[in-house]
Structures are given as structure tokens and as C-alpha cells.
Amino acid sequence: MLLADAIRMHASQNPEKTAIFDDARQISYAELYHGIKLAANTILATEEDFEADELPLVGLLMNNSAVMIEYFLAATKFGMCAAVFDPKWSDANLTEVINECEPRLLVIDVEFKARIPHIPSSTRVITVDTGEPRSLRREEAEPQRSSTEDSLFYMGYTSGTTGRPKGYLRSQRSWIESFAYARETFVHDAGDHVLAPGSLVYSLTLYACIQTLYIGGTFHLTSKFRAEYVLETLATHAVTHLYLVPTMFEALYKAFMASDSVIALPSVRSLITSGDKWSPESKRKVTEVFENAGLYEFYGASELSFVTVLDPEGNRYKPDSIGKPFAGVQVSIREADSTEVTEGAVGQLFVKSPMIFAGYYGSEEETSQVVHGEWATVGDLATRDSEGYLYLVGRKKNMIISGGLNIYPEEIEKLLLTLEGIEEVIVVGVPDVYWGQKVTALIKLRMGSEVSDDEIVSLCRRELATYKCPKEIIRVDAFPYTTSGKISRTKLNELLKIKI
Structure with a gap:
């Protein structure tokens, strides 16, 4: 069943059921589908010359809101592809990306319109105010155009190694297939309340939202991440599933500990997370805040979707691993000559699954570097033990070459x-005349904590080969982050270049 068709079915079968809590507003499935039809007809009114053999893009530059979700799903109804632009990008990046892909239509929040002074002449613009409630009283006709499971419906962006946004494409089939596998893995059903407090431009949040609506659950949407508000929502609405990244949990934990009242969150069954690996200390804190919740850490990539998952049992048994292959996924760890490595040896991780992306927008050459026949890789390096658990050694793009030796910063970060x-902590290679790259550790301490350089150096010398030990330790008050809540190595490297 196609994405928008699932919403139509729920609107018919359970019209009054709450589909979305949008901060203080409740939106039923009937209201949501009405809004989708309204958005779809608004799009079609500007697209009279739409050709079925094109890939017409609908650009979305919007705040988190139900209106954004409606326009996203409306585009999927008739074979258009929603390109989701990040308001946090610089004005220069936004202008560059929009002019490069030339969307047929740009749906833009009124507050962002002034940021894009030069919009392609071929792009039609719809300005909306997502902060204003809309009247849905008049009946909307059912749009006649339709899409298929093979239709490309979503273009997200990944920064890649350069920091420049790069569009990647997905078919409806890739997400529909993944919904079934995720439902099995994370134990989702139509009675669940799901909260993903990140931005909808981040694929984890958008995915959690669309998957919840697809199966008929209730999604809690926040305008932005506020730890105190998230705690209140969790307690008030009996949320069952929480999608978040480690940095969000740390903020949540601080708010939980600082609260004057006793907060009980027994309804939360599943914490679902991706991005950076959780520290042992953070995992310990989970049990303090969520007494009944299991932690699911999945490893994946924009291009690959789900690859592995470390479920609650795995977290107790093999906490350092990235788990076992996700449902529906095959993995292969290979040498440079494409032969399988032996057990415990390091190799490049290849993935085969129905959830792999359709390619990078406008770049067959870059796509060919990822997709190799039925298999795909983003260059990550991994090992596998005798019980089938996988361990991420490092990301090829992060590798440091110091004195001619390969160093994976993730190994050092995990230790610190x-x-x-x-x-x-983030470990990077800073350009150096003698070493080529100098291993440099940037460290943020917990509030009120003290860790001396001697402690850090002593630990590294005990546990690591000498050439892997940081040659410089820099203390920072804060890190730059990506939209997905991960520390941005690209921005850090730029800042360090300026410093040196």
C-alpha cells in the first residue's frame, strides 16, 4: 500500500483517531487526510504541465509542522518527489542547492522567503504560514494522479565528506519495505504513541513520523527540541516509543535530574537511536530515566537505511558491538579484492537489502562509488565475531594517516x-609538517568534572599503540553539530585549520 493510501485508509476506518499531536493541537486522521488533499490540489493547481516521465521536485523549506507533513505526503500521491531543505543551512547553501536542483515547486515558510532572493525562474512558489491554524471546512476533491511503489518520493540531503549538502533519492518501495522490518524489530503497532523530537529535515525524525502514520499510530510532533517539554509530553501522553540521538538524551537526563517533581515514565517501551555510539555512562543513565524501556541502537546510513541493530539483549551481552544484521538485510565484510575476510579481520562493509537508496541526485558517478550491482557500501570498516555480532572499526572517510600509519579515530574516542x-570527544587528524596528520583529541567535560591531561595520556598509553595516542588535547565548551545531532567533523576540521 502506498504512503498516502495508508493515511486514506486510516481516515476511512478510524476518522476521529488522533494522528498527530502538533504541540498543543490534535489532528485526527480525517483532518490529516483532508489536509493532504488540500495540499495536493494546491500543488496540482500550479502543475498543469506536469509530465509523467519527469522527476518533478517539490522543495520544502518549512518549520516542523503538520502542514509540512501534509505537503510531503501530498507530493507522494502523484509521483512527485519531496526535496526537504534544511532551514539551518546558510543562505548561500540554500540558494546553491535550490538553484542546482531547480524544483518545479517550492513550498516555503513565510519567515524563510527573504533568505532566498534568487529563485530559479522555472520554480513556482507557494508561501505558507505554518504557525497559523488553517480552516479545513470545505471539502477537497480527491486528486486523480497517482504514483507507484517505484516512484521516487523523497530527496534528503547528506553532507558527505565536503560538508556541502548532497541529495539522495528514495523510492516508496524502499520505505514501505523498511516499515515492515522496523515494525517487527521495534515492536510497533497501531496503538503506539511515538515521539521523535528532532527536526523533520533529519531522516530519523521524518521516518519515525511517516512510519507511525503508515501503521495507524499516533505521532507527537515538536516544533523544536526542548528537553523539559519532551519530558512533559512523555509523562502526559503515555508515549511508548522515543526516537532520539545521544546528545538529546544527555539534555533529557539533565532536565530529568533537575526537575523538582518526581517524573515517572513507565509507558516508554523502546528507545530507538542512531548516530554516534552511546557511552557506557549514558546507557547506565537510561535505566534511571526509563525503567521499562529497552534500548535499540541501529547502525545505518542515508544511502543504506537500516544495516544492523543492537537490541536490548545485545546491549547487555555485547554492548560494544553494532549488533546483528537488521531484518531483511545481508552483510558482507570484504578485502580490497572483494573476497570475504576471515572471522575477526577488518574489511569494508557491504550491504544487500531492499531498503538501499536509488542514487544521488544528478550524479551517476558518485552513485557508482556506493552501489556495486546488488550490493552497496559507504566505505565503513567492520569486523564480525563468531556469534555474528558486528563491530564498526571506523569510517573510511574519518581515517587519519599519521606517520604513514592508518588510525581509526572511533577506537580512540570509545576509549576516552x-x-x-x-x-x-572527537579525534581528528590536524595537518602537520612532520606527521602528515597529527592525532588531536577535542574533549568536552561533564559539568563539574575534572580530567587531567595526565589521566588521558596515561589511559591511552596503557590501552593503545603508541602511534595512536593523541599528540594534542584540546578542551572545548561546545561542539558544532549536524542537523542529525552528531558532532560535525567537517566543521571541526575547518575551525582547526583556521586555528593553525
Whole structure:
């Protein structure tokens, strides 16, 4: 069943059921589908010359809102592709990306319109005010155009190694297939209340939203991440599933501990997370806040979707691993000559699944570097143990070459996070005349904690080969983050270049 068709079915079968809590507003499935039809007809009114053999893009530059979800799903109804632009990008990046892909239509929040002074002449613009409630009283006709499971419906953006946004495409089939596998893995059903408090431009949040609506659940949408509001929502609405990244959980934990009242969150069954690996300290804190919740850490990539998952049992048994292959996924760890590595050896991780992306927008050459026949890889390096658990050694693009030796910063970061006073750490290679790249650790301490350089150096010398030990330690008050809540290595490297 196609994405918008599932919403239509729920609107018919359970019209009064709440589909979305949009901050203080409740939106039923009937109201949601009415809004989708309204958005679809608004799009079609500007697209009289739409050709079925094109890939017409609908650009969305909007705040988190039910209106954004309606326009996103409306585009999927008749074979258009929603390109989701990030309001946090610089004005220069926004202008560059929009002019590069030239969307047939740009749906833009009124507050962002002034940021794009030069819109392609071929792009038609719809300005909306997502902060204003809309009247849905008049009946909307059912749009006649339709899409298929093979229709490309979503273009997200990944920063890649350069920091420049790069569009990647997905078919409806890739998400519909993944919904079934995710439902099986995370134990989702139509009675669930799901909260993903990140931005809808982040694929984890958007995916959680669309998957919840597809199966007929209730999604809790926040205008932005506010730890205190998230705690209140969790307690008030009996939320069952929470999607978040480690940095969000740390903020949530601080708010939980600072609260004057006793907060009980027994309804939360599943914490679903991706991005950076959780530290042992953060995992310990989970049990303090969510007494009944299991932690599901999945590893994946924009291009690959789900690859592996470390479920609650795996978190107790093999906490350092990235788990076992996700449902529907096959993995292969290979040498440079494409032969399988032996057990415990490091190799490049290849993935085969029905959830792999359809390619990068406008770049067959870059797509061919990822997709190799039925298999795909983003260059990550991994090992597998005798029980089938996988371990991520490092990301090829993050590798440091110092004195001619390959160093994976993730190994050093994982070690440093075992020091209780360290909240976050990133290890990068800083250009150096002698070493080529100098191993440099940037460290953010927990509030009120002290960790000396001697402690850090001593730990590294005990546990690591000498050439892997950081040659410089820099303390920071804060890190730059990506939209998905991960520390941005690209921005850090740029800042370090300026410093040196």
C-alpha cells in the first residue's frame, strides 16, 4: 500500500483517531487526510504541465509542522518527489542547492522567503504560514494522479565528506519495505504513541513520523527540541516509543535530574537511536530515566537505511558491538579484492537489502562509488565475531594517516569515553609538517568534572599503540553539530585549520 493510501485508509476506518499531536493541537486522521488533499490540489493547481516521465521536485523549506507533513505526503500521491531543505543551512547553501536542483515547486515558510532572493525562474512558489491554524471546512476533491511503489518520493540531503549538502533519492518501495522490518524489530503497532523530537529535515525524525502514520499510530510532533517539554509530553501522553540521538538524551537526563517533581515514565517501551555510539555512562543513565524501556541502537546510513541493530539483549551481552544484521538485510565484510575476510579481520562493509537508496541526485558517478550491482557500501570498516555480532572499526572517510600509519579515530574516542568525566570527544587528524596528520583529541567535560591531561595520556598509553595516542588535547565548551545531532567533523576540521 502506498504512503498516502495508508493515511486514506486510516481516515476511512478510524476518522476521529488522533494522528498527530502538533504541540498543543490534535489532528485526527480525517483532518490529516483532508489536509493532504488540500495540499495536493494546491500543488496540482500550479502543475498543469506536469509530465509523467519527469522527476518533478517539490522543495520544502518549512518549520516542523503538520502542514509540512501534509505537503510531503501530498507530493507522494502523484509521483512527485519531496526535496526537504534544511532551514539551518546558510543562505548561500540554500540558494546553491535550490538553484542546482531547480524544483518545479517550492513550498516555503513565510519567515524563510527573504533568505532566498534568487529563485530559479522555472520554480513556482507557494508561501505558507505554518504557525497559523488553517480552516479545513470545505471539502477537497480527491486528486486523480497517482504514483507507484517505484516512484521516487523523497530527496534528503547528506553532507558527505565536503560538508556541502548532497541529495539522495528514495523510492516508496524502499520505505514501505523498511516499515515492515522496523515494525517487527521495534515492536510497533497501531496503538503506539511515538515521539521523535528532532527536526523533520533529519531522516530519523521524518521516518519515525511517516512510519507511525503508515501503521495507524499516533505521532507527537515538536516544533523544536526542548528537553523539559519532551519530558512533559512523555509523562502526559503515555508515549511508548522515543526516537532520539545521544546528545538529546544527555539534555533529557539533565532536565530529568533537575526537575523538582518526581517524573515517572513507565509507558516508554523502546528507545530507538542512531548516530554516534552511546557511552557506557549514558546507557547506565537510561535505566534511571526509563525503567521499562529497552534500548535499540541501529547502525545505518542515508544511502543504506537500516544495516544492523543492537537490541536490548545485545546491549547487555555485547554492548560494544553494532549488533546483528537488521531484518531483511545481508552483510558482507570484504578485502580490497572483494573476497570475504576471515572471522575477526577488518574489511569494508557491504550491504544487500531492499531498503538501499536509488542514487544521488544528478550524479551517476558518485552513485557508482556506493552501489556495486546488488550490493552497496559507504566505505565503513567492520569486523564480525563468531556469534555474528558486528563491530564498526571506523569510517573510511574519518581515517587519519599519521606517520604513514592508518588510525581509526572511533577506537580512540570509545576509549576516552570510558573516563567518567568526559561527556563528548572527537579525534581528528590536524595537518602537520612532520606527521602528515597529527592525532588531536577535542574533549568536552561533564559539568563539574575534572580530567587531567595526565589521566588521558596515561589511559591511552596503557590501552593503545603508541602511534595512536593523541599528540594534542584540546578542551572545548561546545561542539558544532549536524542537523542529525552528531558532532560535525567537517566543521571541526575547518575551525582547526583556521586555528593553525
